[in-house]
Amino acid sequence: MIFENKYIQQRIEKANALKDAGYNPYANNSQRNTSIEKYLNVNSDIAETETKRDENRHYIVSGRIKFLRIMGKASFVKIEDESGMLQIYISRDNLPEGFYNTIFKKNIEVGDIIEVGGFPFVTGQGELSLHVDSFTLLTKAIAPLPEKFHGITDKEIRYRKRYLDLIMNSEVRKTFQIRSRVISLTRRFFEDKGFLEVETPMMHPIAGGANAKPFVTHHNALDVDRFLRIAPELYLKRLIVGGFEAVFEINRNFRNEGMDATHNPEFTSIEFYWAYKTYKDLIEITKEYFQYLFDHLDLPTLLPYGDLEVNFDNFQEIPLIESLTSVGGVPVDVTKDKEKIIAYLNEKGITVKPGMNLGQLQGELFDEFVEEKLIDPTFITDYPVEISPLARRNDEHPEITERFELFIAGREIANAFSELNDPVDQLSRFEGQMAAKESGDDEAHEMDSDFVEALSYGMAPTAGQGIGIDRLVMLLTNEHSIRDVLLFPAMKPVTQETAEDS
RNA sequence: GUCUUGUUAGCUCAGCUGGUAGAGCACGUCACUUUUAAUGAUGUGGCCGAUGGUUCGAAUCCAUCACAGGACACCA
Numbered sequence A: 001m002i003f004e005n006k007y008i009q010q011r012i013e014k015a016n017a018l019k020d021a022g023y024n025p026y027a028n029n030s031q032r033n034t035s036i037e038k039y040l041n042v043n044s045d046i047a048e049t050e051t052k053r054d055e056n057r058h059y060i061v062s063g064r065i066k067f068l069r070i071m072g073k074a075s076f077v078k079i080e081d082e083s084g085m086l087q088i089y090i091s092r093d094n095l096p097e098g099f100y101n102t103i104f105k106k107n108i109e110v111g112d113i114i115e116v117g118g119f120p121f122v123t124g125q126g127e128l129s130l131h132v133d134s135f136t137l138l139t140k141a142i143a144p145l146p147e148k149f150h151g152i153t154d155k156e157i158r159y160r161k162r163y164l165d166l167i168m169n170s171e172v173r174k175t176f177q178i179r180s181r182v183i184s185l186t187r188r189f190f191e192d193k194g195f196l197e198v199e200t201p202m203m204h205p206i207a208g209g210a211n212a213k214p215f216v217t218h219h220n221a222l223d224v225d226r227f228l229r230i231a232p233e234l235y236l237k238r239l240i241v242g243g244f245e246a247v248f249e250i251n252r253n254f255r256n257e258g259m260d261a262t263h264n265p266e267f268t269s270i271e272f273y274w275a276y277k278t279y280k281d282l283i284e285i286t287k288e289y290f291q292y293l294f295d296h297l298d299l300p301t302l303l304p305y306g307d308l309e310v311n312f313d314n315f316q317e318i319p320l321i322e323s324l325t326s327v328g329g330v331p332v333d334v335t336k337d338k339e340k341i342i343a344y345l346n347e348k349g350i351t352v353k354p355g356m357n358l359g360q361l362q363g364e365l366f367d368e369f370v371e372e373k374l375i376d377p378t379f380i381t382d383y384p385v386e387i388s389p390l391a392r393r394n395d396e397h398p399e400i401t402e403r404f405e406l407f408i409a410g411r412e413i414a415n416a417f418s419e420l421n422d423p424v425d426q427l428s429r430f431e432g433q434m435a436a437k438e439s440g441d442d443e444a445h446e447m448d449s450d451f452v453e454a455l456s457y458g459m460a461p462t463a464g465q466g467i468g469i470d471r472l473v474m475l476l477t478n479e480h481s482i483r484d485v486l487l488f489p490a491m492k493p494v495t496q497e498t499a500e501d502s
Numbered sequence B: 001g002u003c004u005u006g007u008u009a010g011c012u013c014a015g016c017u018g019g020u021a022g023a024g025c026a027c028g029u030c031a032c033u034u035u036u037a038a039u040g041a042u043g044u045g046g047c048c049g050a051u052g053g054u055u056c057g058a059a060u061c062c063a064u065c066a067c068a069g070g071a072c073a074c075c076a
Helices: A004-021 A036-042 A044-048 A099-107 A155-160 A162-168 A170-192 A233-242 A279-297 A319-326 A338-347 A358-369 A423-438 A449-456 A469-475 A495-501
Strands: A059-071 A074-083 A084-091 A114-122 A128-139 A214-221 A224-228 A246-254 A266-275 A302-305 A308-311 A317-320 A378-381 A403-408 A410-419 A462-468
Touching: A004 A099, A036 A044, A036 A059, A036 A074, A036 A084, A036 A170, A044 A114, A044 A128, A059 A084, A059 A128, A074 A114, A084 A099, A084 A114, A099 A128, A114 A319, A128 A317, A155 A162, A162 A170, A170 A246, A170 A266, A170 A279, A170 A469, A233 A246, A233 A319, A233 A449, A233 A462, A266 A279, A279 A403, A279 A410, A279 A462, A302 A469, A317 A319, A319 A358, A358 A469, A410 A469, A423 A449, A462 A469
Parallel strands: A084 A128, A317 A378
Antiparallel strands: A059 A074, A059 A114, A074 A084, A114 A128, A214 A224, A246 A266, A266 A462, A302 A308, A378 A403, A403 A410, A410 A462
16 A cells, blocks of 8 residues: 555645645645745845835745744744745744644644745845745645755665655756756757758657667557667658758657666657758857857856866867877777787777678777767767768768767767768668678668668758767766656666566 | 675664664654754654575575666677
């Protein structure tokens, strides 16, 4: 039985006592006329007055009781709404006869949501407060809140019961407010640039656009399996074929893989595609985008991240092969030779899967020796074609692609390239991926012949980019686990749940 | 998936080399009309994550399992 806990029983009894006394413990007649933040702002002048009070002003505020200090015939209570915390002063003689002793002191407690009216005054300790002359219980909380000083620190409870985390930790609310603003600003930035926001399918017949294992579901009416999308890329490019010249989509992707500090099975990205542009233009718009975010979020461009400090005025641009040497310290002659790379990696105690090609090995070197050293924002450009199945080849150097990934604080934030629009090349790249899949790479890209057919009608030269919103928010809020920027991160069910459900 | 550390009251945590459980907050009762984690007095509260084992005796030792945190692997 869910309410068998004795503290909950006790509070249910209080709710019943209130009902018996004619007070609805779940009243629905809120008269609130200001937020706590506004109240504190509007009345900040009271401190300057001689009496430190103004009985001619009157406000009604609402909030959850966070602290309750009862001192005989008067009490101080701290209530919190979304905007902030306010101290209210309640004295017996300012409320109806008997209310203070028999209702307030007996049946109101921390966690309850109340509404009070009164006038502003400043206490002897100098705190702007509300002198209460009317008191209404709006919602009785029958479950006791966690301890008032330490709050709730158990990460498991914080993630599983995010509502408790939000009640107890106001800075958590702040993180999610920033997240919301980042998404809103991102939308506005691209709209202002003339991009059109579109919605493409979340359920795909072929899971394409990235290398990842998909979630599978079944469509009964058609009796076909569908894959939750791993990326919207191939649909957005179909729209470019259709004649839209600048589109973007902000939404969830799903990948059926491991979970850790930077991976959640569902995550949010923005992908945008821009016709008649190249990856060089994307570098410029990306810098502009970050500038825009920092301006509107009012963040310092020298941003702390854990022990690191990231300088957002210092965007770097380094070709991947060059970075292996200049950042990773790998000798130049090693970076261009398959056998030497394998020998070099082995020497460093790293074993590689047999049959890797030069591009994959260069990627391996990058992951191993470069990625974590890229602290200030760095565009790594010119990726090997073998590890870029959807990117356009460089006209002069067909073994590399017109692509970049943006790294910040040692982590990949964005992936972008001039799109491959040669349908014959695209077909053969898919075939190469098929071959890789045959030889055991179960995350190789699926053949999508409908997409190849779309390209065959002609896609204007286009540049496209994806940005991981969760990781971006982590960076901007100095959070180090993706779970701290997801309101409801994925969790394993606890045993009891599964037993009851089955 | 591997390694590692946790899981004790509603919450935050003690509990040493095995001898039937402790604190603070919260809650109950009493006192208190300017407090700031209010204070003082007093009391209630526990299947010590689950299941087995060792033992006269297990919160404590061992094994298995579950969940979580961290690290690694995987995820270009």
